[in-house]
Amino acid sequence: MLFRLVRPMKRKGTQNRHYERRIPSDVRHLAVGLRLSIPVGDEFRSVTISGRTQLVRVSLRTADPAEVKRRLAQVDEYLERLWWHLRADQPISLTHEQATALAGDFYRAWASTAVRSTVVEEVNGTMVVVEHESEDARQELWAALADRVGDAREAVEFDPETRKWMEDYLGPIIRLSLIRKGLTRVDEASWWRLVEAFARAAMDAFRKQQRNAAGDYRADLNADRFPEWRPPTPSVPSVQPNRKPDPGPPKVTITGLLEAWWLEAKARRLKASTYESYRTAVNLLVAAVGHDDAIRVTADDILAFKDQRIADGISPKTVNDSNLSALKGLFGWAVRNRKLSANPAKDVGVKSVKTPRLRSKGFTDEEALTILQHAMTHTQGPTEAWQIAMAKRWVPWLCAFTGARVGEMIQLRKEDVRQHGDAWIVRITPEAGTVKDNEAREVPL
Template sequence: MRMPSPTKLKSGIYAYRVRVPADVAEAFGKAIIKKSLNTRDPVEAKRLFNLMHGENEAIWAQLRKGLVQLSQRQLVALSGDYYRSWMEQFHENAGDTAAYQNLTEMTEGLAGNDERLTVWYGRATDALLQSKGLRLSADQRTALIREMHKADVQARLQLQKNAEGDYRQDPDADRFPKWTTTEANVGKKLDQANMQKTLSDLFAAWEATHRANGKSVRTVKDSRHKVDSFRSFLGHELAEKITKQDVDRWCEYLRDELGIAPRTISTKYLSAIKATYRHAIDKGRIEHDPTKGYSFSFEKKARLRPKGFTDHEVREILQATLDPARLPKGTHAHNRRVVRWLPWICAYTGARAGEVAQLRASDLRMEKGVLYLHITPEAGSVKSRNFRQVPLHPHLLEQGLPDIFEKRVGMYVFADLHENKRIGSRSAGLYGKVAEWIRNEVGITDPEVQPNHAWRHRFATVARAADIPPEYSDVLKGHEEGRAAESYGETSVAVLFREICKIPQIDLSADYGN
């Protein structure tokens, strides 16, 4: 059998490129590992390769042992690794105290709320477990997430002291036992009943495929919340023991006890469980699907108003963005910047709020004299997973939007983050600020309208009134219907600019009434 060895790239730099053994690839989360060794020296490359491969083989061997049960001491030891990683990364240059204060405000109230803790620490927890080659039950994973939160709070308080110039050692740093490579052997292997396929196993497999296909991270977080809700309701997670009656009881509980709308239950909660089981069936992991043929009925909600903003609401929002006194106070400059500009960009482009929030300075480009926004999955989540080019409306040019991009060279426009970093969930926080501002400051509280998505509905309405053909309106909005003809040819920036200029300039002086 040929032993793996370093791969020499075209640049002359060697890389670690190894296929993960098939029996552990799913648990490991990827089929191939690719990582630069950052050297052109073949001898050094071989040494680094052997070190890295030895570590991975140890992880794979541990994964083959299946689920393990860790003690409280071991869970705290693992969280200590998370604490130390933060301290090592930021101890020398702790940064701005305001950043830590902001994080503290954002994470207040997390303790005791396992669902919110999972949203914050789930991904980091899974990465830590993967690095150790460990697989835990859902309950143990939740217990570790709680310890991760405690470690995070401790690290943050210490780093805030460092940022203020106090570099005395953390007196509580030694509360974490040291995790060693032999620790995993102390964990007791679960009995055969618990080795059956669990909901957590099935969801992890679905997530691995979802991520491998480059799909939205937000979908993973949202679906995990739904699966965790189902598991908590059942009191167990043995996938083969769950019945159709269990699914129905859960849906009725969500409706009758938690007051969740039937439509939301069907399209969000039930859909997450169906997708998890369907993936497991397709992969041959289980034979039983309790969701097959099951549906949770709901009546279509009566519409009492347009889905898009009315002309009066548009005027109220956009006028408020131009009044510095009404922009968010006592907050970071990027929050004021996103509130000032996101509504205007959405109004004139039909782009999703998340696509606007994650724009980078380099995403403002020019083609044949036309300035346009380059909306791309490289910057963050794009629903269609395809790039598109959206020309700037003359009114945005008149207001000086290009100047904002120019001032943010090398950075995200609405986040204090360098372009070479992934914005991730920060974009949701940004457009969430805008929605909150529209509700609280502008006073548009009608629950029938979504403060950010309403711009897309309004754009479609305005485009229709301006006689913009549907095929151009769909291109501008990034709305793909799946028609075969749409996959042939491209629509030039010049053509799209011609169409977007048909949209009339928004007149804030007009009195549209209520």
């Protein structure tokens, strides 16, 4: 199966990256009420889908680039498989091998040394973990529990009361195991196949703990009986033989529109910063709608994107003047070039309120003096590159003498500085980088 690419998100207050993905509109109503168990590394994160949930958002719990990439793919694969099974809209059928493989995780958890010092008892019909110091007590209770599950396995087919007990005991565990594999529901035959497999796994695990409590730590032969998990594939409509399926209209991707627009924009000498602004908006939109198909984007999608950006704490001015402006420009270009029939972002906007200005935009003399004094006395830190230290010392002074922007001063090259008589002159030119109005100018120091 091929999966779309998702970019990790950075959130305020943490170095850890986050996964964010909009729930596809065609499965959102089917996902409501699901309590997902999303694999993140070696752990699982619980996420409940409510009627108002638009995005699946989960912390990747790491900032390491390589691990972020691995966990990003892990979470995305899980959700892709989940959406896939929801779209199938039918119970999944599991083979005996698949049911046994699924029960393997349950067996390994209960047969591990991590629970060797604990046992489970039945308290008011519920199995709970309790501590016992006595090895004899542990051995007796593990044996009793194994007998209880073993008896239930034999009686479950003809005893309704035992059948209910088995479902109450193993049902939540089985459902959690299914959702951890991205499966939402199975047919009745598969369900009881799972109940049998999990009951046998539980009995084997409890017997192993009983042997361990009695001092028998020989190799666990049962551990090798569980096959590798191989996920089921939902059925798809069959295609008539010797007849090729209709490929439909060619797909127009949002990212493809961006690159086509930029190819033309470069010829018109638009700034690279404009491209970066458009690319940021496109990446955010693709992550929000959960696909890269430009034809499927609707005005409702843009509205939901706008609402989510504002809910995330982004200022209305940024949403309107940066994100929405870029999308309007891109989709408008696509309409003019007959790549799309309509601009879904055309009538979407945010009315921003002008923030009261309580002071001048410029620095006061005291503020300017403070900045320049700090720059003059700045020294290189223990982990700071000398180039950065020099920039912190001299760039504020260059800005003060020339009135130029910080970026214009940082990108100065050796050939941009010359002496004319007694005066030193800097040439600020778009050849060196981004310059206001794309016009070169000379400024004396």
